[in-house]
Amino acid sequence: MIKTYRLENLSCTSCAAKFEKNILNLPEIKNVKLNFGASKLMIDGNVTIEALEKAGAFDHIRVYPEKQKIKHVPFYRRRQTIETAFSLLLLIAGIIASFRLDETHPWSIVLFASSMAIGGYHMFWSGLKNLTAFQFDMKTLMTIAIIGAVIIGEWREGAVVVFLFAISEALESFSMNKARQSIRSLMDLAPARALVQRAGELVELDTEDIRIGDILIVKPGRKIAMDGTVLRGQSAVNQAAITGESIPAVKMVGDEVFAGTMNEEGALEVTVTKRVEDTTIAKIIHLVEEAQAEKAPTQKFIDQFAKYYTPAVIIVAFLVALVPGFLTGNWELWVYQGLAVLVVGCPCALVVSTPVAIVTAIGNAARQGVLIKGGIHLEETGRINAVAFDKTGTLTKGYPEVTDILAQGAIERRELLKLAASVETMSQHPLARAITKQAASTYPSENFNSVTGKGAYATVNEEVLYVGSLNWAEEKGLRIPEKARKLQESGKSVTAVFSKTVLLGIIAIADAIRTESPSIIQKLKTMGINQIIMLTGDHPATATAIAAEIGVTDVRAGLMPADKLAAIKELQKQYGRVAMVGDGINDAPALAASSIGIAMGGAGTDAALETADIALMADDLEKLPYTIRLSRKTLRIIKENIVFALGLKIIALLLIIPGWLTLWIAIFADMGATLLVILNALRLVKVQK
Known part of the structure; x- marks a missing residue:
C-alpha cells in the first residue's frame, strides 16, 4: 500500500537524494518516490x-501525514535561524577577543570553536559520515575544508566560513519554502469539513466521508467543499482559485461548481458529483506536484554535469595543494588555497539553479489559472515558433449568436427579433435558440410546425409567420435584398422572417468571435510569433471571413481530426516547434502531436487536463500570451542562473593564481552564487497576466 507524506526542512537536492537512499535501506520498503519541488514523499x-x-535526521527533516495541516513556523523562530544567530554572536565575540588578545589565545580558540560547533555541527556530522562512506557532496567538501583550516591554525576564517555556510543554508531553506507556498496555498483552498443534508437532517462531515449524490448546503461567504452541480439557489461564485478569473461567475440551477471556490452572495444547495480525491482542485494539486517533480531538459543536463563536476573539484583542490607546495615548499599557503578551492567548488548553486526556477514558475502559473504539466513543457513553450488555433470554441465562442438584424419597411429591429423568437420558441434548432436567447420577450404563438431543410412557421397575432432559409422565402415569391446575400457569403447563417406576402426582415447568425481574439493574435505577433495558423473543420468561406476579422492569414479549413494531425506535422517541418490550442476533446490527436498542446477550459473538462501539456483552466485566451511570456522569462532566468553559478566560481578560482583566494572569499562566492540564483528565480513570482 502506497502512503503519502509531506516534508519540512527539505532544502537541497543532494539532501533529498540522500534521504531517499536512506529510506530505501529501511526494512520492508519496496519503493520510494521523493518529490523535491513539492516536498512530498510516497512510499x-x-x-x-x-x-x-x-532517516532524515542528518538534515532535521520532519515528516507529516499527507492530510495533516503543517503548522507554519516563522523564519525567525526556525531552529536553523536561532542556531545561526548564536553562531554569529560567538563569532563576533571571538573576533573581538582575537584582536585584543591573539587569534591563538585559548579564549579566542574557545569562542571560534563554539561558533563553529553551534553553527555547523549538523554539517560536520553529515560530512564525516559521508567521508567514511566516500560520498562527496557539498557538506563533505565543507567539512574537509574547515578541518584543514583548524589544523593549519586558521580558527577565525574557519568560524567565518561555518557562519556564512549556516546563513546560506537558512536562507536557502527560506527561499525554497517560499517557492513551494503556491502548492500549500492550493491545498488550503478547499475546506476539510462541509454541511451535508442527509435523511432530512443537516450534519457536518469530513470531506472524505461525503459521497457522490450528497447534498451540500453552502451558505453565503463560505467555500464550496466538493465539486458538484447546483440543485437549488443562485449566487455569484468566485472561481479565481481554480480558473484565475477575477470576476465572480453567476451560478444557477444545473451549473457546475468546484471545490475551493467561494460562494459570495446567495445560499446554494449542491449535488456532489465527485469524491474528494477526484475534485478539480485535487487534480490540479496532483498535476502541479507531478509537474514540479518532472525534471526539465536543462536540469537533467546539470544533474549529469554535477556528477563529474564534484570529483573534478576534489582533484583540482589536491593538485592546487600538492603541486605548488612541492615546487615552492610553502605548504601552509597552498594547502590553504586547496581548501579554499574545495569550498568555492561546492556545486550547490549550480544544482539548485534550475529546479527553483521551475518550481516557482509552475506554482505562479497555477495561481493564475494555468496548469503546466512539467518542466519540459515550460521550457518548450518558451521556444515555440508558431501557434495553431482550432476555430470553434477557441477563437470563437463555440455557440451561435445573432450578429445582424436587417428590418424591412416600417418594422423595427427589436420587433422583428420578437416576432422571429415567437415562432422559434418551440424549436430545438441551435439557430432558433440563438434567436430566442437574443429576444427580450415574445408574443403567444400556436400551430407551430417545422419543415425539414427549410425552417419553421407558427401563428403569431392571428397571422402565419415563417422563419427559414432565403431559398424558402424566394419559393414564396419574395425578393431577397443583396445585403443578405453578402452576409451569407461572409460565412454567416442567414434567416429570413416573412409572412405569406411580405418579407419582414433578415437575421444573420454566426459562431461569434471572442472579443479578445483579435488582440491576442496581435499580442502574439508583438512577441515575435508571426506564424499563426487557423485549423478548422468549418466551411472555407466561414473560416476565411473569421480569420480576416481577427488577423490570421494562414487558414486551413474543412479539416477532419486526422487532417488537423497531418497539418500539425507539416507545420513542424516548416517552422520547428509548434503549439496547438484547442478544446482538448475533438482536437486530441493534434494536441498530442504538437510540440506543446494547450487546452482551453480545463476546469470543466477532464479530457483537457489529461490530454494537453498545458491547460488554461478558464475559457480565457488572455492567459496564452502570459504563459508564453512566463516560459520565456523562466528560460532566461535559468540561463542567467547557470552563468551566475559558474561565473562567480570561475572568478574566485582565478584568485588562486596570485594566491589571493581565502576561505571567506570562497564561501562568499559559493553562498553568493546560491542566494543569487534563488533570488533571481523568485522574480518569477511577480510575472502576472
Missing part, C-alpha cells in the same frame, strides 16, 4: 514516521 512499504524522521 510503498511498511514504515513509521519515527523511522522516516530518523
Whole structure:
C-alpha cells in the first residue's frame, strides 16, 4: 500500500537524494518516490514516521501525514535561524577577543570553536559520515575544508566560513519554502469539513466521508467543499482559485461548481458529483506536484554535469595543494588555497539553479489559472515558433449568436427579433435558440410546425409567420435584398422572417468571435510569433471571413481530426516547434502531436487536463500570451542562473593564481552564487497576466 507524506526542512537536492537512499535501506520498503519541488514523499512499504524522521535526521527533516495541516513556523523562530544567530554572536565575540588578545589565545580558540560547533555541527556530522562512506557532496567538501583550516591554525576564517555556510543554508531553506507556498496555498483552498443534508437532517462531515449524490448546503461567504452541480439557489461564485478569473461567475440551477471556490452572495444547495480525491482542485494539486517533480531538459543536463563536476573539484583542490607546495615548499599557503578551492567548488548553486526556477514558475502559473504539466513543457513553450488555433470554441465562442438584424419597411429591429423568437420558441434548432436567447420577450404563438431543410412557421397575432432559409422565402415569391446575400457569403447563417406576402426582415447568425481574439493574435505577433495558423473543420468561406476579422492569414479549413494531425506535422517541418490550442476533446490527436498542446477550459473538462501539456483552466485566451511570456522569462532566468553559478566560481578560482583566494572569499562566492540564483528565480513570482 502506497502512503503519502509531506516534508519540512527539505532544502537541497543532494539532501533529498540522500534521504531517499536512506529510506530505501529501511526494512520492508519496496519503493520510494521523493518529490523535491513539492516536498512530498510516497512510499510503498511498511514504515513509521519515527523511522522516516530518523532517516532524515542528518538534515532535521520532519515528516507529516499527507492530510495533516503543517503548522507554519516563522523564519525567525526556525531552529536553523536561532542556531545561526548564536553562531554569529560567538563569532563576533571571538573576533573581538582575537584582536585584543591573539587569534591563538585559548579564549579566542574557545569562542571560534563554539561558533563553529553551534553553527555547523549538523554539517560536520553529515560530512564525516559521508567521508567514511566516500560520498562527496557539498557538506563533505565543507567539512574537509574547515578541518584543514583548524589544523593549519586558521580558527577565525574557519568560524567565518561555518557562519556564512549556516546563513546560506537558512536562507536557502527560506527561499525554497517560499517557492513551494503556491502548492500549500492550493491545498488550503478547499475546506476539510462541509454541511451535508442527509435523511432530512443537516450534519457536518469530513470531506472524505461525503459521497457522490450528497447534498451540500453552502451558505453565503463560505467555500464550496466538493465539486458538484447546483440543485437549488443562485449566487455569484468566485472561481479565481481554480480558473484565475477575477470576476465572480453567476451560478444557477444545473451549473457546475468546484471545490475551493467561494460562494459570495446567495445560499446554494449542491449535488456532489465527485469524491474528494477526484475534485478539480485535487487534480490540479496532483498535476502541479507531478509537474514540479518532472525534471526539465536543462536540469537533467546539470544533474549529469554535477556528477563529474564534484570529483573534478576534489582533484583540482589536491593538485592546487600538492603541486605548488612541492615546487615552492610553502605548504601552509597552498594547502590553504586547496581548501579554499574545495569550498568555492561546492556545486550547490549550480544544482539548485534550475529546479527553483521551475518550481516557482509552475506554482505562479497555477495561481493564475494555468496548469503546466512539467518542466519540459515550460521550457518548450518558451521556444515555440508558431501557434495553431482550432476555430470553434477557441477563437470563437463555440455557440451561435445573432450578429445582424436587417428590418424591412416600417418594422423595427427589436420587433422583428420578437416576432422571429415567437415562432422559434418551440424549436430545438441551435439557430432558433440563438434567436430566442437574443429576444427580450415574445408574443403567444400556436400551430407551430417545422419543415425539414427549410425552417419553421407558427401563428403569431392571428397571422402565419415563417422563419427559414432565403431559398424558402424566394419559393414564396419574395425578393431577397443583396445585403443578405453578402452576409451569407461572409460565412454567416442567414434567416429570413416573412409572412405569406411580405418579407419582414433578415437575421444573420454566426459562431461569434471572442472579443479578445483579435488582440491576442496581435499580442502574439508583438512577441515575435508571426506564424499563426487557423485549423478548422468549418466551411472555407466561414473560416476565411473569421480569420480576416481577427488577423490570421494562414487558414486551413474543412479539416477532419486526422487532417488537423497531418497539418500539425507539416507545420513542424516548416517552422520547428509548434503549439496547438484547442478544446482538448475533438482536437486530441493534434494536441498530442504538437510540440506543446494547450487546452482551453480545463476546469470543466477532464479530457483537457489529461490530454494537453498545458491547460488554461478558464475559457480565457488572455492567459496564452502570459504563459508564453512566463516560459520565456523562466528560460532566461535559468540561463542567467547557470552563468551566475559558474561565473562567480570561475572568478574566485582565478584568485588562486596570485594566491589571493581565502576561505571567506570562497564561501562568499559559493553562498553568493546560491542566494543569487534563488533570488533571481523568485522574480518569477511577480510575472502576472
